[in-house]
Amino acid sequence: EPGNMTLxxxxxxxxxxxxxxxxxxxADTYDPAVAIKSDDAWSAGFGFFPDRVRSVFESDVYIDxxxxxxxxxxxxxxxxxxxxxxxxxxxxxxxAFWNGVASSRVAWGDSVLGAGSLxxxxxxxxxxxxxxxxxxxxxxATLFTGKTR
Numbered sequence: 001e002p003g004n005m006t007l008x009x010x011x012x013x014x015x016x017x018x019x020x021x022x023x024x025x026x027a028d029t030y031d032p033a034v035a036i037k038s039d040d041a042w043s044a045g046f047g048f049f050p051d052r053v054r055s056v057f058e059s060d061v062y063i064d065x066x067x068x069x070x071x072x073x074x075x076x077x078x079x080x081x082x083x084x085x086x087x088x089x090x091x092x093x094x095x096a097f098w099n100g101v102a103s104s105r106v107a108w109g110d111s112v113l114g115a116g117s118l119x120x121x122x123x124x125x126x127x128x129x130x131x132x133x134x135x136x137x138x139x140x141a142t143l144f145t146g147k148t149r
Contacts, residue, residue, distance in 0.1 A: 005080070005104045005128075006039045012131045013077045017108065018122035020070045021050045030054050031117040034073075035107045036126075038080035042097035046073070046085075048119070053087070057098035063087065070122060078131060 007013060015036060024031050030047025033056065037043045045056035050068070055061035065071050065087060074086040077097070085093040106126050110116065 004039070005037065005106075007078065007080060007128060010131050011078075011128050013075075013080060013126070013128050015075045015106065015124075015126035016073065017124040018070055018072045019048060020068070020120050021048045022068070022118040022120070024049060024117045026116050030056075032109050032119050032121075033107075034124075035105070036075065037100065037103050037105045038097070039104050040080075041100050041103040042080050043100040043102070044075065044077075044083055044095070044097045046075075048117075055085075055093065055095055057100070058095055061093070061095065063092050070120075 005013070013036070015034070017034065019032070021032065030049050033045060033047045035043065035045040035056075043057055047054040047056050052065060053063045053073075055063075063085075072086075072088050074089075075083050076086075077083040081097050083093075083095055083097065084091055085095060108121070108124050
């Protein structure tokens with residue numbers, strides 16, 4: 001819904017998920033994917049292969065991962081124009097949103113027409129949260145990373 005993906009003063013957008021992709025069938029492309037779109041149509045998206053992740057809206061951005069294992073992903077943005085992307089707790093990319101056409105959504109799951117995947121999601125969560133002060137950052141990060149199964 002419009003208005004739900006706009007950051008206020010001192011807020012950050014956070015999305016976290018844990019996923020393993022065992023196999024992709026039907027096409028030579030990624031599947032599944034995650035898409036994040038702000039109220040004013042800025043978009044970030046990630047497509048998943050068994051052995052790498054693609055930043056869908058950025059040219060030739062691929063990040064290698066170990067195949068056959070669950071990986072934990074986290075995207076953090078304080079302006080819905082740029083983001084920090086973490087895999088298994090390690091910062092692997094500081095990227096940019098793309099000025100797209102659709103707005104106000106977060107989507108995950110199967111994504112490519114004509115492709116399918118054998119994948120398993122452990123969890124997916126997202127929200128806009130207050131940006132913690134430097135002293136509280138470690139405490140909030142520890143609480144926010146709790147496992148959900």
